Amino acid sequence: MAAKDFALRATPAAAAVIERLRGTARKNYAAFEAELRKQGCRVAGYRLLGPEDGGYSDFCCRRLVDDWRAITTPACCGKGGWPSVGTVPGGRRG
Amino acid sequence: MSSGTASAQLRRRAALARLEAEELADAVSELRTISGSKSELEHALERVEVLSARVQKALDLPGGLSVAQAAERLEVSEPTVRKWLAEGLLERVEDHKPVEIAQRSVIDVERVLDTVRESYPARRWSEALAAFLHDRDLLGQEWAREGVEQLRRGELVER
Numbered sequence: 730m731a732a733k734d735f736a737l738r739a740t741p742a743a744a745a746v747i748e749r750l751r752g753t754a755r756k757n758y759a760a761f762e763a764e765l766r767k768q769g770c771r772v773a774g775y776r777l778l779g780p781e782d783g784g785y786s787d788f789c790c791r792r793l794v795d796d797w798r799a800i801t802t803p804a805c806c807g808k809g810g811w812p813s814v815g816t817v818p819g820g821r822r823g
Numbered sequence: 824m825s826s827g828t829a830s831a832q833l834r835r836r837a838a839l840a841r842l843e844a845e846e847l848a849d850a851v852s853e854l855r856t857i858s859g860s861k862s863e864l865e866h867a868l869e870r871v872e873v874l875s876a877r878v879q880k881a882l883d884l885p886g887g888l889s890v891a892q893a894a895e896r897l898e899v900s901e902p903t904v905r906k907w908l909a910e911g912l913l914e915r916v917e918d919h920k921p922v923e924i925a926q927r928s929v930i931d932v933e934r935v936l937d938t939v940r941e942s943y944p945a946r947r948w949s950e951a952l953a954a955f956l957h958d959r960d961l962l963g964q965e966w967a968r969e970g971v972e973q974l975r976r977g978e979l980v981e982r
Contacts, residue, residue, distance in 0.1 A: 737982040740973035742966065744980050762982065777958040784938050790961065800967055802974070 734766040750797075757793040765801070773801045834886045842888065842896070842926040844878040849930070851875060887916035887923030897933055907932070912952050931956070 739747065750758055764772040774791030777800070778784065791799045851871050854864075893913065894901045904924070907913045914928035932952060939951045961967060973979075 738979040739982050740970045741978055741980055742969045742973055744982070746966070777962060778935075778955045780959045780962055786958070786962070788962065790958075798961065800961075800970065 735769045737762065737765055753794045754797045757797075758799065761791055761793065761799060770801065774799075834884070835889060835892065837882055837884050838886045838888050838923075838926065839892065841879070841882040841884065842929065844875060844882055845926055845930055847871075848875045848879065885916070885919075887919060887925050888929060890922055890924065893924045893929050896929055897936060907949065907952070910949060910953065912949065912956060931959075 747758060761772070770789065772791070773789035775789065777786045777788045777790050779786040787802050789801050791801070793799055851868060854868055888896070890901050890904050890908075894904045897904065904913065905922075908915055908922065908924065912928075912932060914925040916923040916925055935952065935955045936948075939948050939955070943951045962971075
């Protein structure tokens, strides 16, 4: 029996951006979403550090293309999860 | 002691005082997040906030910290401070020579240094600090903040 896909939820803001994605960004996001449904958070990218003390935050980040990033929570494939999609000025070092 | 030397020392002391005032403002902000606070606590907090604002206004001088001051505060060497300045981890006050460092950037780095020191060897501190600052900027983007707010309100749609 095939494993059941993970459920995926988005914030309305992220959903609106996702609909407007074009070209490689749209293609890569679609692939990312498909990976999330199959494998859950193991493909969510790198764990973001928290803004307070530099410890791990509740969020992960996956680069889509150029400055486009998708942010997810560790619970992105469960209740309360979300992806947020947007662009950043520059790439992460290190 | 020449008047120039006295003036420089005064500026150094004022720069340090401004650093302390900014930390006081941060401490007050954190107290605000305590749940179940009483009216007395609220009143006390308001007073501290007013005092903090006055201190910051009184010390609103253009000077930053010297490299030596920043190094002492962060418990690193002066070359490390200069390295972090060159890498953009610390912010320099523009048009000030010799180099002066913005107090806010020292506080930002100081806040994460404890975690960085616990989690990484010294040779990776710069890398870890850069990652932290990048991530902080990323989560501070308007689209990310909007997403977090919607998440907290439970506004989610099925994909």
